[in-house]
Every structure is written in structure tokens, then in C-alpha cells.
């Protein structure tokens with residue numbers, strides 16, 4: 001079984017903010033989960049480096065566009081390393097290989113009659129890199145980002161988007177293509193207004209892939225960028241890899257780029273006779289003080305701050321746990337701290353500490369041998385089943401809620417069994433809780449991998465043991481010596 005997952009490519013005009021990290025952490029969680037299930041996973045992410053916006057951003061910094069792209073794509077890579085993003089490929093749209101694929105696709109579509117030359121007259125928003133309709137032409141502003149925009153009038157190659165109107169309506173209505181479900185109507189309404197053909201070249205934009213036509217244009221940056229999902233796995237140059245992974249099983253995007261992904265992207269694939277992605281899931285936005293977090297609003301929340309202050313895993317945990325994935329949520333340090341102290345320090349960290357204390361003091365650093373309590377075996381199976389379903393349904397927050405039932409159960413179990421008392425049958429209690437915690441490390445690994453590895457070390461477990469989902473069924477034989485202890489989560493005031 002294969003699992004192909006993508007994030008959008010991020011523009012290199014700004015450094016990574018919480019929105020980028022959100023999509024990427026979510027994709028990483030899914031990639032890790034499917035690897036743990038034994039799937040052959042391909043996880044693609046990268047940077048979008050062409051277009052007028054990047055050109056202008058580079059000028060502002062006194063750099064050439066490629067200098068800016070080189071610098072910022074490195075910053076993205078470093079950020080992904082810091083929060084343990086396990087991508088299989090980081091693609092840059094300025095790579096030769098990608099550029100070749102875009103040119104070939106353009107040429108193929110031209111030959112197939114899917115493109116034609118015409119005259120584009122209308123408005124263009126550089127910030128959104130998008131052709132937009134405006135209501136008041138005397139004071140044109142972008143309907144999406146509200147910036148001033150100007151009219152352009154130029155010859156251009158058009159993609160016959162309008163011809164896919166009916167088939168797209170049908171796909172949106174009757175398949176899992178648009179996720180979550182409550183977004184379907186939004187996309188459908190937009191399609192039903194009527195689709196116009198899409199200009200896919202720009203006349204006066206210098207920074208882009210050159211069109212393979214006699215008269216030179218640059219290819220529209222979104223047409224270029226969307227094709228990365230094909231070029232990233234070998235389309236038109238490594239057919240074996242491409243056949244193995246196509247189509248994407250899940251593509252994650254923010255809700256602001258649904259039109260490109262739910263309308264233009266499938267139309268391009270239909271014109272190329274390629275199967276469509278199974279699901280394209282649009283997540284919500286993080287809000288800070290009632291507004292979307294963005295560079296232009298000046299309310300950027302620095303991922304770096306939270307990673308340095310709390311650690312990469314608490315940051316990942318908060319993003320995936322705090323709100324349901326499709327909805328908007330408020331990002332504040334107050335909420336972050338609350339979630340951190342209650343879930344990670346009190347519930348999870350304490351459970352581990354109490355158990356290690358007992359093993360250390362009562363059993364000289366060795367996990368006692370014995371039978372595992374059936375209650376804990378049963379709840380482990382139950383949690384496994386339920387959290388897997390949630391995660392497969394891209395409901396991260398609910399998946400963690402399911403796992404937390406086991407955390408809460410184990411803490412209560414220790415309270416009730418009082419294994420620290422002389423009279424208690426503490427061997428059975430300890431080995432049972434030990435088994436329960438080992439299962440927690442397996443279940444939580446997709447969310448907080450670094451923590452789970454550290455905890456596995458402390459418990460004297462092999463890292464490999466917690467990287468396979470089915471391993472939760474394995475019980476213990478032989479004595480296990482616990483490892484060196486360290487405190488992972490410090491309470492924050």
C-alpha cells in the first residue's frame with residue numbers, strides 16, 4: 001500500500017509563520033502514521049519561488065530573485081528540521097527538473113488544443129497572484145486581500161477551464177475530493193457562478209518559467225506551482241516512481257487557496273487525463289486577536305519563540321490538539337500554556353515520572369515480570385481502533401482525545417492500585433502500567449515523535465519498537481532495565 005501526501009508550496013517572500021507550520025506538522029503526522037502502519041509513504045513539501053510577488057520582494061531586499069529564493073528556502077528547511085518534519089522530498093520550483101516538466105505540460109496541452117491564444121483584459125492581484133473580479137472599477141481593490149490592484153491588458157495563452165464546469169460540479173458533489181464536507185457548498189457555489197478560461201501566461205513578468213512558444217511569455221505562477229505535485233514524484237521523467245505514488249491520497253491546504261486546488265488543479269489533471277487526488281483537505285486559520293495571522297496584519301506569532309520556549313513537540317501538540325483541523329482557532333500564549341501544563345506536564349509527564357519512580361525505588365531499576373491486567377489490554381485495543389479511525393479521517397484533535405483516555409485511565413489506575421504501599425501487589429500494577437505507557441508512546445509517536453523517543457529511552461525500550469503501530473499488541477518477556485532519566489516537560493508559570 002502507498003500513501004502520497006503533499007503540503008502546498010510556500011512562497012519565499014516571507015519566512016515560515018504559524019500557518020505554514022500548521023499545514024506541515026499535520027502532513028507530517030499523517031505521513032508518520034501511515035509509515036507506522038507499514039505503508040510506502042511519499043511526503044512532498046517545498047517552496048514556490050516564481051512570480052511577480054517574489055520578484056518585487058527580492059528587489060525590496062536588494063537581492064536577485066534567486067538569491068532571495070535560495071535564502072528563504074533554506075530557512076524553511078531549517079524550520080522543518082527543528083520541528084522534525086519527515087518529508088521525503090523538498091521541491092523548489094526553480095529546480096531544472098520541475099521547470100522542464102512545466103514546459104512539457106504546457107506544450108502537451110497546447111498540442112491537445114487545451115490552450116489557445118487570446119487577449120486578457122482584467123484585474124490582477126500581485127499579492128494573491130490571482131486574476132480577480134472587482135465590483136467598483138474606479139477604486140479597484142482585491143476582493144480577497146483588500147489591496148489596491150491594477151488592470152492589465154495583454155495577449156496571453158488561456159487554459160480552457162470553462163469546459164470542465166459540469167464535470168467539476170459532479171466531482172465536487174459526489175466524491176470525497178473536497179474535504180471537510182462543510183466546504184463543499186462553498187466550492188460548488190463558486191463553480192456554479194460559471195468558470196471563465198484561465199490566463200496561464202504573463203507578458204511583463206520577468207521572473208518565471210519561460211513558455212515553450214515562439215513569442216516568449218512567463219508561465220503563470222499558480223499553473224507552475226500546482227504542477228509540483230506531479231513533478232515532485234517523477235511525472236514525465238521517472239515513470240516508475242510516478243506510477244507507484246500517483247494520485248495523491250491526501251493533499252493539505254489552507255482554506256484561502258481552495259479555488260486553486262479544488263477547481264483549477266483538478267481541471268488541469270482532467271485535461272492531462274490523469275486520475276484526481278482522493279482528498280484535498282482545507283484547514284482553518286489561526287486567529288490572533290480576531291484576525292488571521294499574517295505578515296501584512298503584523299500579528300505574526302513566531303513559531304521560533306514557542307519552539308525555543310516550550311520545545312518542538314509541545315508546539316506540534318498544541319497545533320494538532322487545540323482545535324478541530326477544519327476550523328479556525330485562537331492562538332495565544334495563554335491557551336498554549338494551559339494546554340501544555342494540563343496535558344503534557346500534569347497528565348502525561350506525571351504518569352511517566354510516577355511510574356519510573358516506582359520502578360526505581362521498589363524494583364531497583366528493573367521492570368518486574370508478570371501478567372498484564374486485562375483491563376489495560378482491552379482499553380489499549382479500544383483506543384487503538386478509535387484513534388486510528390480519527391486520524392484516517394484527518395481529525396487530529398479527536399484522535400488525541402481518544403489517546404488521552406488511556407493517559408487518564410493509567411493515572412487513575414495507579415491512584416487506585418497504590419503500588420507504592422507494602423501490601424499492594426505492585427508487580428502486576430507496574431508491568432501493566434508500563435505496558436500502557438509503551439502503547440501511549442506508539443500512539444503518540446506521529447504527533448510528538450521526539451518526546452516518544454526520549455521516553456522510550458528512559459523506559460529502556462528500543463526506539464524501533466514504538467515506530468510500528470501493530471507493536472502495541474506485543475507483551476513483554478524478560479527483565480527490562482530502565483534507562484537514564486531526564487525531565488521532558490517543565491511546568492510553566
Ligand SMILES: [Zn+2]
Pocket residue numbers: 125126127128129142143144145146147
Ligand atoms: Zn489579493
